[in-house]
Amino acid sequence: MDWVCCWHRKIVEPGGCPNIGEGEEVLYTSYQRRVLEKCIDCPNFRKDLQKMQESGNPLGEVVSFLLGEVREQRGKLQSMVSFLDSREREIKFLHEISLVLQTSVDLDEVLSVVMTAITAGKGFGMNRAFLLLADKERKFLRGYLGVGPRNDGEAWAIWEDIQRDDFTLKEMARDFYQTKLTSEKQKFHDVLKRMTIPMADPNHVLVRALREKRPILVENAFQNPECDHSLVQALGVDTFLVTPLISRNRRIGVIISDNCITRKRITPQDVQSLETFAFSVAFAIERASLYERLQEELLKVTAVNVKLKEQQELIVKMERMALVGKITSSIAHSIRNPLMIIGGFARTLLRGAADDDPKREYLESIGQQVRQLEEVLEDILNYSDSLYPALDTWDVNQLVSAVCRELNGRLHERRVACRLRLDTSLPPARIDYKQVAYCVRTIVNAAMEGMPEGGEIRAETRRENGWILVEISDNGVALSPERIDAMTTPFGSTEELGSGLGVAICKTIMEKHGNLFEVDTPPGGGTRYIIKLPVNREET
Amino acid sequence: MARLLVVDDESSIRLLYSQELADDGHEVATAATAAEAVEKIKESEFDLIVLDIKLKNESGLDLLQKVVKERHNLPVILCTAFSCFKDDFSAWLADGYVVKSSDLTELKEEVKRVLAKKGK
Numbered sequence: 001m002d003w004v005c006c007w008h009r010k011i012v013e014p015g016g017c018p019n020i021g022e023g024e025e026v027l028y029t030s031y032q033r034r035v036l037e038k039c040i041d042c043p044n045f046r047k048d049l050q051k052m053q054e055s056g057n058p059l060g061e062v063v064s065f066l067l068g069e070v071r072e073q074r075g076k077l078q079s080m081v082s083f084l085d086s087r088e089r090e091i092k093f094l095h096e097i098s099l100v101l102q103t104s105v106d107l108d109e110v111l112s113v114v115m116t117a118i119t120a121g122k123g124f125g126m127n128r129a130f131l132l133l134a135d136k137e138r139k140f141l142r143g144y145l146g147v148g149p150r151n152d153g154e155a156w157a158i159w160e161d162i163q164r165d166d167f168t169l170k171e172m173a174r175d176f177y178q179t180k181l182t183s184e185k186q187k188f189h190d191v192l193k194r195m196t197i198p199m200a201d202p203n204h205v206l207v208r209a210l211r212e213k214r215p216i217l218v219e220n221a222f223q224n225p226e227c228d229h230s231l232v233q234a235l236g237v238d239t240f241l242v243t244p245l246i247s248r249n250r251r252i253g254v255i256i257s258d259n260c261i262t263r264k265r266i267t268p269q270d271v272q273s274l275e276t277f278a279f280s281v282a283f284a285i286e287r288a289s290l291y292e293r294l295q296e297e298l299l300k301v302t303a304v305n306v307k308l309k310e311q312q313e314l315i316v317k318m319e320r321m322a323l324v325g326k327i328t329s330s331i332a333h334s335i336r337n338p339l340m341i342i343g344g345f346a347r348t349l350l351r352g353a354a355d356d357d358p359k360r361e362y363l364e365s366i367g368q369q370v371r372q373l374e375e376v377l378e379d380i381l382n383y384s385d386s387l388y389p390a391l392d393t394w395d396v397n398q399l400v401s402a403v404c405r406e407l408n409g410r411l412h413e414r415r416v417a418c419r420l421r422l423d424t425s426l427p428p429a430r431i432d433y434k435q436v437a438y439c440v441r442t443i444v445n446a447a448m449e450g451m452p453e454g455g456e457i458r459a460e461t462r463r464e465n466g467w468i469l470v471e472i473s474d475n476g477v478a479l480s481p482e483r484i485d486a487m488t489t490p491f492g493s494t495e496e497l498g499s500g501l502g503v504a505i506c507k508t509i510m511e512k513h514g515n516l517f518e519v520d521t522p523p524g525g526g527t528r529y530i531i532k533l534p535v536n537r538e539e540t
Numbered sequence: 541m542a543r544l545l546v547v548d549d550e551s552s553i554r555l556l557y558s559q560e561l562a563d564d565g566h567e568v569a570t571a572a573t574a575a576e577a578v579e580k581i582k583e584s585e586f587d588l589i590v591l592d593i594k595l596k597n598e599s600g601l602d603l604l605q606k607v608v609k610e611r612h613n614l615p616v617i618l619c620t621a622f623s624c625f626k627d628d629f630s631a632w633l634a635d636g637y638v639v640k641s642s643d644l645t646e647l648k649e650e651v652k653r654v655l656a657k658k659g660k
Contacts, residue, residue, distance in 0.1 A: 336621040336640060341552040343642020348559055370642045 001051065005044035007035055040067055090273060093123060096170060097277070101284035105291040110284045112177035115147040115184075117277065118257055122169045124274060126257040127155070127264075130188070130235075132195055132206065133253040133285070141206055141253060143195030146188030147176075148260075155261040194234040199251070204228055209244040210251045215275050216242045217266055241266050243274045245282035252282045252289075332377045339377070343370030379502050382438055391513070394433045396468050396533060397422040400459050403440040411444075415454030418444070423462045429533040435509045436533070439517075442502035443472045443529045446487075450527065451476035467516070468535055473528040478521035488519060506531075542587035542655050546570045547577045547603065548619075549596040553640075557590060560644050561651065572596075574603040581607070586614060588654060590647070593620040593631075601630045608633050615654045619647060 006017050010031045019038040020027050027034045039045045049067075052060035100113050111131065117123040128148030132141040149155035167175060176184070197206050205227060209216045221227045221238040232238070240258035244251070257274065259266065346366035353360050404411075404418050411418050440459075447457050451474055460471045479487070488507045503519070506529075510517035516532035544566050546557045554570040561568045569586070571577035574595060581589075589607065593600040604616055617636035631637060635657070636650040 333621050337550055337553065340621075340640050340642045341550070341556060344556040344560070344644060345552075347642065347644070348556065348563075351563070367642065374641055 001055065003048045003051075005039060005042055005048045007039045007042075007045055007048065040070060093117070093169065094277060094280075097123075098280045100170065100173070101280050104284065105288050107285070107288040107292050108181055109177050110281075110288045111145055112181055113173040114255075114281050114284070115145060116173040116176050117169065118255065118274070119148050120169055120172055121159075122172070124257075124270065124277070126241075126266075126270075127259045127261045128257065130192070130195065130256040131253060132197070132256070133289075134199065134251050138251065139199055141195070141197040141199060143188075143192030144253070145185060146192055147184055150187065152261060191234045194230060197228070197231070206231075206242055206254045206256075209242040209254055210246065213244060213246055215244065215271050215278075217271055218242060236260065239266060241271060241274065243278045245278055245285060247279075247282040247286040250286060252286050255281070328380045332380045336374070336377055339370050339373055343367055343374070346370065379505060382435075382502075382505055390432050390434070391430050392433065393428045394431055394436075395426075396429050396431075396436075396470060397424070397426055397461055399433060399437055400440055400461060400470060403437050403444065404459060407441065407444055411448065411457070414448050414451070416448050416451060417456045419456065419458050421458065421460040426461055426463060426468055427535050429468050429535060431513060431515075431533055432509075435513070436531070439506040439509055439531060440470065440472070442506050443531075446503050447472060447474040447476065447527065447529070450474060450479070463535070464532075466535060467532040470531040470533065471528060472531075473522065473526055475526045478525055479519070479527045484519045484521075484527075488517075503529075541565050541567060543567045543585065544569070544588050544590060544651070545577060545580060545586045546590045547572075547574070547595070547600065548590075548592040549573065549594075550592075553592070557644075557647075560648070561590075564648060564651075566651075574598050574600070574606075577603060578606065581611065581614070587658065588651060589614065589616045590619050590651070591616050591634075593618055593622065604633055605630065615658055617647070617650050617654060 006012050009016075012020075012028045012034070014025070014028060016028070017034070017038060019042055020034070027038065049060055049064055053064065054060075097113060097117050101110060104110050104113070115129050115131065118126050118129040126148075128146065130143060130147075131145045133144045134141055149158055197204055199207055199210075201207055202211065203226065205216055205218055217239070218224070218227065218241070219239050221232045221235075221240065223238075235256065235258065237258045237260045240256050243255045243257070245253045245255065255274070255278065257266075343366065346363045350360060350363040350367060353363065400422065401420065404420060407418070444457060444459070455475050457472065457474050460469075460473075462469050462471070487503045507517045510531060514534060516530075518530045518532075520528050520530075522528050544561055546554055546561070546568060547570070548554050548557070549572055551572070554572070558568045558570055569580055569584070571580050577589070577591075580586075591600045591604060595603075600618065600620070604618070607614055607616055615635040616633075617638060618631055618634045619638045619640055621640045635654045638647045638650050641647075
């Protein structure tokens with residue numbers, strides 16, 4: 001019998017079988033493989049089989065029957081192999097993702113991995129995914145992050161990018177975390193804003209998925225009266241999958257995923273895979289959230305500790321100051337009377353002495369020295385008083401004007417001009433009037449002392465960052481940083497007691513009131529004193 | 541010329557004030573305690589009292605209240621080493637307030653001002 005197919009030949013010459021292609025040359029000599037791989041699907045073989053049956057050969061029917069069975073079994077085997085391949089890929093993928101999820105405590109990193117895994121072709125291959133998280137009080141599910149294209153054009157651009165970059169899933173997640181997360185958070189802002197679902201609503205599909213602890217595939221959503229229409233409108237698709245995220249019975253949130261662009265069917269296998277994935281996702285998100293909260297609490301505790309330490313230091317300082325204040329006040333008062341008597345009698349004697357009396361010089365010296373000691377005492381007593389401020393609401397402009405008016409005579413004597421620039425819109429300040437007036441007076445006096453040849457003092461008030469500023473500057477010689485430092489430290493230099501103590505007291509008073517006091521030398525020359533007072537809170 | 545009463549527990553201060561105020565042409569009497577001052581006010585007429593706040597074991601402010609109550613037209617100038625009493629409302633009853641200083645100019649000015657107000 002003449003056969004059309006080459007099945008009966010042990011060896012075939014090259015080109016002798018139309019089904020053997022390039023790279024399969026071994027089949028020309030491998031008889032068994034050629035029959036099993038090529039002949040059973042070859043139309044020529046089928047023709048030979050037909051011929052065999054028609055000639056009455058009973059083997060023709062048997063071979064035909066066996067051939068059908070072989071084909072069927074081979075098909076089943078191939079489908080099982082492909083199923084096993086896909087499961088193996090999935091297990092590998094889940095293992096890889098789980099490793100990242102297990103080790104990361106950064107919520108954004110976890111979310112990047114999760115959302116990339118769901119939407120990437122190398123992952124679950126869904127077109128879009130939305131994550132909704134339960135709020136702290138577990139009262140609402142709120143839209144937190146959406147990932148995927150907004151339209152077909154964007155989808156093509158994303159897919160082209162993916163093909164060009166050829167990243168692994170892990171690399172894609174890292175790339176997403178580093179370059180896309182922030183923009184992606186913004187991209188679906190409008191959609192996410194509409195996703196606020198009360199967790200007390202038992203019929204809502206998202207809440208139901210959480211309660212029943214299983215994924216729910218929503219189909220025909222537009223026609224389904226039980227569906228939350230505002231959610232469906234926000235999503236813009238009629239088929240989507242809701243996967244609950246539950247960790248140790250705690251409802252963490254839900255993931256909504258869909259194929260809005262490709263309209264590909266969501267298969268039961270997709271549902272099952274995502275459900276498996278959701279366990280590790282929920283756990284990772286919960287852990288990262290807890291870690292984030294822990295970090296927040298840690299920061300708060302650290303801040304409280306710093307504050308506590310500052311307060312402790314302040315208390316110690318205040319106690320020391322209060323003690324110093326009491327002692328100095330007591331000493332000052334007991335010295336004042338004798339000093340006054342000495343100085344007073346010296347002046348009396350001086351007045352009675354003749355112009356050429358040689359004792360005049362001694363008496364003048366006693367009078368002057370006593371006066372200087374009295375000024376030192378005045379400063380010390382002010383320092384003690386500053387430890388007990390009497391706060392009230394006052395007009396700072398009025399205070400500055402009053403002090404400058406009071407010092408007019410002295411300013412004139414020393415040929416110092418005082419220019420005021422007051423902000424008339426200043427709100428009232430809560431201050432101890434007497435103490436702040438003392439500070440302004442002391443600063444103006446210090447500025448005058450620094451300009452023995454005369455000059456100009458500018459007193460300015462203005463509002464700045466919640467403070468009322470009183471800025472007093474002169475055009476004398478700028479003070480050195482060491483001089484400023486010595487000047488603003490109470491009792492820093494006992495040698496110069498009386499000449500620099502006043503400014504140090506100003507600083508103490510300001511700090512005690514919760515105000516700020518700065519002395520600096522502006523680039524234009526001279527020295528600048530700045531008092532910062534709090535605005536009266538009732539007025540703001 | 542006015543008749544002044546200086547009340548201070550410190551004898552040197554009484555002496556200093558007496559001399560200085562006498563130099564300004566006033567007739568000055570002194571008292572070391574509140575009781576002595578009350579006695580003197582009863583005995584003779586004064587135009588002004590210069591009163592220390594911290595007297596030995598007693599307060600000049602109590603004496604001030606007594607004077608205001610009984611002799612409301614007799615002016616009082618408080619003269620003290622403590623500037624803080626200026627904010628004490630019981631000190632507001634006084635006609636003047638001077639912080640003690642070796643330079644008596646401020647006290648003398650205040651005496652002049654208060655007497656002028658009284659028409660003396």
